Amino acid sequence: MKAFLNRKTPYFFIAPALTLLLLFSLLPIFLAIFMSFTDMDLLGLADYSNISFIGFENYVNLFKDPQFLQALGNTAFYVIIGVPLVIVCSLGIALLINFSDARIFRFFRLIFYAPSITNVVAVSVVWLYLYNPSFGLLNYILSFFDLGPVPWLQDPTMAKISLIILALWRAIGVNMLIFLAALQGIPKEYYEAAAIDGANKWNRLINITIPSLRFATFFVMITTLIAWLQFFEEPFIMTQGGPVGSTTSAALFIYQNGFQLNKFGYASAGSIVLFIIIITITIIQFKFQQRHDDNAI
Template sequence: MTRRLAPYVFVGPAMLLLATFGVFPILVAGLVSLTNMNLGGLARWSNIKWVGLSNYAKLFRDPDFWQALWNTVFFVGLGVPCVVLLSLGVALLLNRSQGPFFRALRAFYFVPAITGIVAISLVWSYLYNTQFGLLNYLLSLVGVKPVQWLSDPTLAKFSVGLVAVWRGTGLNIIILLAALQGIPRDYYEAAALDGANGWQRTRFVTVPLLSYALFFVTVTTLIGWLQFFDEPFVLTDGGPLGHTTSVSLFIYKEGFRGSQFGYASAGSLVLFVIIAAVTLLQLRLRRRDLE
């Protein structure tokens, strides 16, 4: 009997934490999304009323929500391929390089992942500054007029996305580098004996053996970009004209600035469904590839 209960005793605390901080908040958000809860409702519970699905109906009629959703799709389409491919390329280069300089370089690439987003955004905001920013100064040396990096609606998306790509590659590089170092050298020696060149060894040996690590990196990166918040919040606050407002930033503004907690909860549930659906689709496609 004790042996049968042992697994549940060890798993129980982790499941309790998951239920408390993972499942329970989702259920609460689902209930709140069916009410008109706002800042006044927190002070006086009698002001809270059930409104059913009206928050969701209002959400899908809100042009600001649709703009935020399409902005998020743009950021995902821009950021996920760039982060994954750049992380893979840098990891391959670092794996082939030896010596103390390259070991220090590995640590250098990881620095953005452990640096606070506020510090990163402050540095990049100075780089992007129209009047005295370093980027515009360098462009002025070759006769280019100052660029509105964070003021132009189209260019601001790419500027904010660039900061997120730079910050997001560090951890993925470490993960892929660890996976690369776990590949036995015998496979490369066998491929070399068969006449495979460097590109062919990478294409037919390295990439297939990295499939699990690449899948993990892709899934986590995609989820992170669907929740994109930090960079547009600190750099542009969603501007100009809402062109860098992501769904997460839209939810934050409606909930914590507009005090419309029921409406913001509806948005968070929609975002949760989108992330869950995309993740399940990736898992389904991955399972089909393994069959």
Template sequence: MSRQIIPYAFIAPAMLLLLAFGVLPIAVALLVSLTDLDLAGLGDWAGAGYVGLDNYRSLLADSAFWQAMANTGVYTVLGVPAVVVTSLAVALLLNRSEGRFFRALRAFYFVPAVTAIVAVSLVWGYLYNTQFGLLNHLLGVAGLPPVRWLTDPALVKPSVAVVAVWRGTALNIIIFLAALKAIPREYLEAAALDGASELRRITSIVLPLLRFAIVFVTVTTVIAWLQIFDEPYVLTKGGPLGASTSVSLFLYQQGFSSGRFGYAGAGTLVLFLVIAAVTLLQVRARRLDAS
């Protein structure tokens, strides 16, 4: 009997953390979304009144919320393919050679994942600066006019997405490298002896064997980009005119800046349902493809 309990004892800490920081916050958000809880209500919960689904009705009629949803969709469409393709391409290049230099290079590519977002925002803010930024300086050297990277509504989303892609590739490169190391070298050697080119070996052997890793990275990247917050917050605060406001940033502004916690709770549940639906669709597509 005791041996049967051992596996559950190992997973118990992870399950407790999941319940405490995953399930419980969603349940609290659901309860709060049914009230008009504000800053005053935090001091006295009895002052929070039950409003039913009014927060959801107001949310679905809020043009700012739909703008944030559209912005998040643009971020996801721009960022997810860029992150997955870039991470896989870099991992394939790093996997070709061994030695101290390439081991150091692999560590170098992981730096963005462990760099504080404040430091990242300062560096990229200087790069994007309209008057003194490096990017506009290079454009000036080429005889081109300066670009308003973070103040032009048409350019701000791609500009923010570039920073998020730069940060998002780091961990995924490590995941792809680990998956590449697990591929038996005998398959690649046999294909090389048969005269297969490197491109053919990648397309016919490497990519099919990386299918699970690619699906995993894609699913986790989609979830991360649907919750994108750091880059829009530190670079633009959601401006100009809400052109870079993501859903997460919108909810933060409503909850912690405006004190509308019930309204923000309703938005949190809507975002959770969107993420769950998109994730289930991806898992479903993966199962159909595997069958």
């Protein structure tokens, strides 16, 4: 009996986590896959007899839908612009805070981290006033330089850039802390030995600091990439996908079709497509990192 308990005890410890994973992650995925092959709508929720199996019709219609294709294009724009900016800005701020001797930089940790723990709705309301074309603070500042007002949320391209600026401001804090933790884990002996050999600060940064951060950079890249592929809160609150769908992300498109238009089957198909994109890009990133590590060895 004791030997049996010793073998089974680890399973009892992980059972709660596995149960939650099954109920709130794996089961919803399988339900979404099933729903994506049906024409499920609000009537189908009330009476299952109203649900019909339609095969791949939702997927075919998705890739014929110009709004979905536009949403994918918008999401690609967010990812291509936003992810590198988050990584570069977070790393740059972490380097300044870590290597600076000024005490004020310690306080900057709180300043940069605060936006990431602030309610996104409250933040968005404030930024709506900042972006206001008539009396917003940003255009007021531009007027001192004799520059005309910028249509921050009214122009299709500018609206996407404005949302990226807001999301960047919110995302820097957490990633900055990750880089700070990695920086403080680099042995000081490396820098002391490099200094003895005559390496300046730039050489130490390029040859010691940046290579030592490859695992932290990879983690930040993966988590940031997944977050931006699921970009939702900012366009939902700030623009509702406008103007003319120019800020609608794939996640917002899924929400609008599922919870506003009640096309649950169609929205489920969109969520599965987005899920496949995320999984594919993540696997590619892991393969690329593994190959890079093998070459480094």
